[in-house]
Amino acid sequence: MIDLDVELVRGTLVVGLVISALAYHFFRVNSGGVVTAPFLAILVLTGDWINIAGWAVLSIIGFATIRLLSNRWPLPRIWLFFAGVFIPMTIHIAGLLLIQIPPFETYSTFFAAGLYVTNGLTAYDAARQGLLRTFVSAAAVTALTTLAALGMYSLTSNFGITTEALPPFVTHDPLLAFVVVAAAIVARLAFGLGTAGIIGGAYLLQIAAPETLLVVLAFTLVGAFIYKRVATFMGLSPKQAFYSLLAVGAVAAWFGLYWASLLGIPGAAAVEQYALEPLLVVGLMIGETARFGVSRTLIGTTAVGLIAWSITSLVSASIISTWVAYIITFLLLVAGLTYAFREVKRGWAAAAAGSARWGA
Structure with a gap:
C-alpha cells in the first residue's frame, strides 16, 4: 500500500x-x-x-x-x-x-x-x-x-x-448510478442514442459546471474529428480503435487539462480537480460521438443527465423517498425496454419467416 x-x-x-x-x-x-x-x-x-x-x-x-x-x-x-x-x-x-x-x-x-x-x-x-x-x-x-x-x-x-x-474520486451515490445506467440503457436500446458511456453521465453530472462541460465538449469534438480520420487511415478494427481511443483520449485529456489549467483557461482548473474522471469521460464521449454522431450523442447524454438530475433532485428536496425513486426508475426502465423489444421481435419474426421460406 x-x-x-x-x-x-x-x-x-x-x-x-x-x-x-x-x-x-x-x-x-x-x-x-x-x-x-x-x-x-x-x-x-x-x-x-x-x-x-x-x-x-x-x-x-x-x-x-x-x-x-x-x-x-x-x-x-x-x-x-x-x-x-x-x-x-x-x-x-x-x-x-x-x-x-x-x-x-x-x-x-x-x-x-x-x-x-x-x-x-x-x-x-x-x-x-x-x-x-x-x-x-x-x-x-x-x-x-x-x-x-x-x-x-x-x-x-x-x-x-x-x-x-x-483529488477526490467521483463517488457515486447508489441511486445516481442506478438512474444513470438505467437511463443510458433505455437511450441506447429504445432510441439509438449515444451517451457518455454507460456510466459517463454520472461523471458529467457530478463534476458539471458550464465551464467544465464546455471543456469536455471541446475535447470531444476535436477528438472525434481526429479519431474518424486516423481510424480509417490506419485500418483499425472496431475493438482496436476503441482501445486506442481511450488510451489516446486519456493522454490528450491529461496533458491538455494540465496545460489549460496552467495557462488559466476558464473551466480547465475545475475539471483538473478530479483524478480520473476527466480522462475517461473524454474518451467515452469521443467514442460515442464517432459512432452515433454529434447530435445523437449530445441529445442522449443530455437526456440521461436531465433524468438523473430530476429524480435525484426530487429525493434531495424530500419530495419523494429514495425507495420511490428506485421504483420510478425501474418502471421507466421496464417501459423503455418494452418499447425497444419490438425491434427484437421484428428480428425474430424475420428470421422465422426466412427459415420457413427456405425450409430451414
Missing part, C-alpha cells in the same frame, strides 16, 4: 489502458473491459482487496446472467451486454442499501464490496472468450500495470518529484 498522488493515479490509468490495448493487439484477449485492469491496479496499490474480491464475485454473477439469457433466447449482443452490466450493479446497490439496515451493518465490508459497471464489462468479455481466460488476462494486465505504477512511484520518490495531492 502506497500513498497515491494525482499524477501517479493518472499515469496508472494511461499505462493500464495501453497494456490492455497491447494485450488485445498481440494476443487477441480482452482483459475484462479496457478500464478494468487500471482500476484493479489502483485498488491493489491502495490495498483494497475486499473490493477486488467483490468485483470477481459480481463478474461471475454477470457471466452467469449472460449465459442464462443467451441459452434461453436469441437476444442481440447489446442486450446481453446491458444485462451483464445491470444485474451485478443492481446486486451491488442492493448490498449498499442493506448495510443501512441495523442487522446488516456488521457485514458492511462484505455487502458493500464490488464496483458498479466494471463487473459487467468483465462478465461480457468472459461470456465471449471464457471465464478463466478473462480472469487470467485481467490478472496479468493488472499485475503489469501495478509494476509500472510502482516503478513510477519509485522514480518520483528517488528524484524528489512532488505533485499535487490526490
Whole structure:
C-alpha cells in the first residue's frame, strides 16, 4: 500500500489502458473491459482487496446472467451486454442499501464490496472468450500495470518529484448510478442514442459546471474529428480503435487539462480537480460521438443527465423517498425496454419467416 498522488493515479490509468490495448493487439484477449485492469491496479496499490474480491464475485454473477439469457433466447449482443452490466450493479446497490439496515451493518465490508459497471464489462468479455481466460488476462494486465505504477512511484520518490495531492474520486451515490445506467440503457436500446458511456453521465453530472462541460465538449469534438480520420487511415478494427481511443483520449485529456489549467483557461482548473474522471469521460464521449454522431450523442447524454438530475433532485428536496425513486426508475426502465423489444421481435419474426421460406 502506497500513498497515491494525482499524477501517479493518472499515469496508472494511461499505462493500464495501453497494456490492455497491447494485450488485445498481440494476443487477441480482452482483459475484462479496457478500464478494468487500471482500476484493479489502483485498488491493489491502495490495498483494497475486499473490493477486488467483490468485483470477481459480481463478474461471475454477470457471466452467469449472460449465459442464462443467451441459452434461453436469441437476444442481440447489446442486450446481453446491458444485462451483464445491470444485474451485478443492481446486486451491488442492493448490498449498499442493506448495510443501512441495523442487522446488516456488521457485514458492511462484505455487502458493500464490488464496483458498479466494471463487473459487467468483465462478465461480457468472459461470456465471449471464457471465464478463466478473462480472469487470467485481467490478472496479468493488472499485475503489469501495478509494476509500472510502482516503478513510477519509485522514480518520483528517488528524484524528489512532488505533485499535487490526490483529488477526490467521483463517488457515486447508489441511486445516481442506478438512474444513470438505467437511463443510458433505455437511450441506447429504445432510441439509438449515444451517451457518455454507460456510466459517463454520472461523471458529467457530478463534476458539471458550464465551464467544465464546455471543456469536455471541446475535447470531444476535436477528438472525434481526429479519431474518424486516423481510424480509417490506419485500418483499425472496431475493438482496436476503441482501445486506442481511450488510451489516446486519456493522454490528450491529461496533458491538455494540465496545460489549460496552467495557462488559466476558464473551466480547465475545475475539471483538473478530479483524478480520473476527466480522462475517461473524454474518451467515452469521443467514442460515442464517432459512432452515433454529434447530435445523437449530445441529445442522449443530455437526456440521461436531465433524468438523473430530476429524480435525484426530487429525493434531495424530500419530495419523494429514495425507495420511490428506485421504483420510478425501474418502471421507466421496464417501459423503455418494452418499447425497444419490438425491434427484437421484428428480428425474430424475420428470421422465422426466412427459415420457413427456405425450409430451414
